[in-house]
Amino acid sequence: MSTKQRFIGVMSGTSMDGVDTVLVEIAGNDITLLASLDFPFPEPLKQRLLAICLGQPTNLAEVGELDHLLGHLFADAVNALLAHANCPASTISAIGNHGQTVFHRPDGEAPFTIQLGDANIIATKTGIDTVADFRRKDMALGGQGAPLVPAFHQSIFAARESSVVVLNIGGIANISVLRPDHPVIGYDTGPGNMLMDAWCVKHQQHKFDKDAQFALQGEVSHELLSVLMSEPYLERSAPKSTGRELFNLPWLEQHLTRFTLSAEDVQRTLCEYSAITIANEVSQYQIGSQPELLVCGGGVHNPLLMSRLAELLPQWSVMPTDNKGVDSDNMEAMAFAWLAQRRLHNLPSNLPEVTGASQLASLGVLYFAEQ
Template sequence: MATKELYIGVMSGTSLDGVDTALVEIDNGQPRLLAHHDFPYPDEIRQRVLNICLGQKTDLIEIGQIDHLLGVLYADAINALLDSTGYPNESIRAIGNHGQTVFHQPTGSTPFTTQLGDANIIAAHTGIDTVADFRRKDIALGGQGAPLVPAFHQTIFQPTDSSIVVLNIGGIANISVLSPNAPVIGYDTGPGNMLMDAWCHLHRGQPFDKDAEFARQGNVDTDLLATLLEEPYLALKAPKSTGRELFNLDWLTSKLTHHVMDHHDVQRTLCEFTAQTICAQVEQFTLGPSPEVLVCGGGVHNPLLMQRLSALLPDWSVCATDTKGISSDNMEAMAFAWLAYRHIHRLPSNLPEVTGASRLASLGVLYSAN
């Protein structure tokens, strides 16, 4: 087995704010980010994906077309990364592509998860072997299929005498709990940016609340916050995962039925809701003299949210993963490069104690470029 290999990880999350690509060198299992590239998510594709995610009427033709368009989009993003770095495609061992989640239902009588973005197109258009479909094997083994990134976090962050919680704030917020001499714990805490982004887009016409400028003009409405905190998902025990299927504008509208409120106050309350639901989970894992919350994902750029996390967790150090040498914006793309490496070398990549799967497994399906 080669000591050093190059992989590309591709991630487009529930926020639908772009395609993140990361060129990663993996040396004996240890990843190092060499380059990254952010590729725009076309408005038309974003809206068509949202239509499916929010339950609008669709058909197999629409799903097939979006699957194709996303495959082309991901291939274009990867080729843009290669063009910007000068690395030839033959130098890349494999691509790890998460795909675009359009529905995630890991419980019930017929659990399933669906990610679109035809990996055959990616492999054909880039000339690079591609690993995709990472979640369904874990679900077939009785797991949630999510979160998958805690295994990667365990590789790059090693606790000593205190807990480390890696907090990813994308559309949904999830945590990886790394405690000394203890199994890894990981699950979705609830909404991250998703509700804030949706409300900001509805009332500001902007995809997100830049620098929390919209939220800062409002005040927390304690009655609305109490209503939001009654959501049953928040009280479920892990393993658990969630997504846009639950936390969406329809869900929020149903909570606002008996509240006549200023739009700024709703935005501020949604920020507080995200902060409180995260911190209620994190504080359970306080251990040692210097526990740390290492934040990655888009939420790290929301200064109000970061301030609230620090205020609500006074015994913890809250900072971006950048302070540990890992880019907060490229963490998940790096993780899928690492997951591709694990698949290529037939190494297990899920954590049954996190997802609830019945056993370890090497996740993903290989789509050959040849």
């Protein structure tokens, strides 16, 4: 296990603002980022996927075609990374590909999760063995299938005398809680960028609120904030996970019917909503005199969100994971490279205390490239 191996991680999150790819080298517990590339996500493909995620009627032909197109997209992203890094495919042990989640329902009588992106195409088109379908083994063992990244966070960050919480702010915000002498826990706190992005697209025709310029023009509506805070998901106990199936533009607009607010005030309130729902969870886990909140994901670039987290958590040191030597924009893609390495060596990669699974398991299915 101490031998150095190279892996590629591929991640496209709920925001679908690009395909994140990383090339890493792993030796034992050490992981080094060698190269990264953000590959563009075609807008027509994104819109077709969003239609499914938001529950619009679809059919098997549409799902199958999207699975095929995403397989080619992810393969093209990997090949672009290899060219960017001037790295031969033959030097890569495996690709870890999360796939694009189109539906995640871990509760109820028939729990399921669906990630699209045909790994057979990825393996064939890149010539590299590919690990995919990471979530369903955990769900078969009674878990939520999410979040999976806390196991990676545990491997690279250590809580010694004070708590360390790793916060990923993607479309959804999720935390990994590392405390001295406590088991790791992790779960989705609620919306991260998802609602802010959707509102910004509708009213500003921009994919996201760059530097929070839109939100900073508004004021927090405490009446709207109170209504949003009544969402039952926020009161549920962990393990729990959520996604676009719950927190989406129609969900927001349904709540807005009773208010007359400017678009700027709504945007500012949505930022406050993300900040408060995150801070309410993080504040529960303070141990020691120097707790740290390490932030990664797209939300780390939102100065208003970051400043509000620091204000709401005055006892915590709030900082990007870059301050600890881990690129905040590539954390999740690195995690799936690490998960691929764990699968190749048949090592456990879930945390039952996080997902609720009945046992440890090595997650993912290996798709071989034809030689």
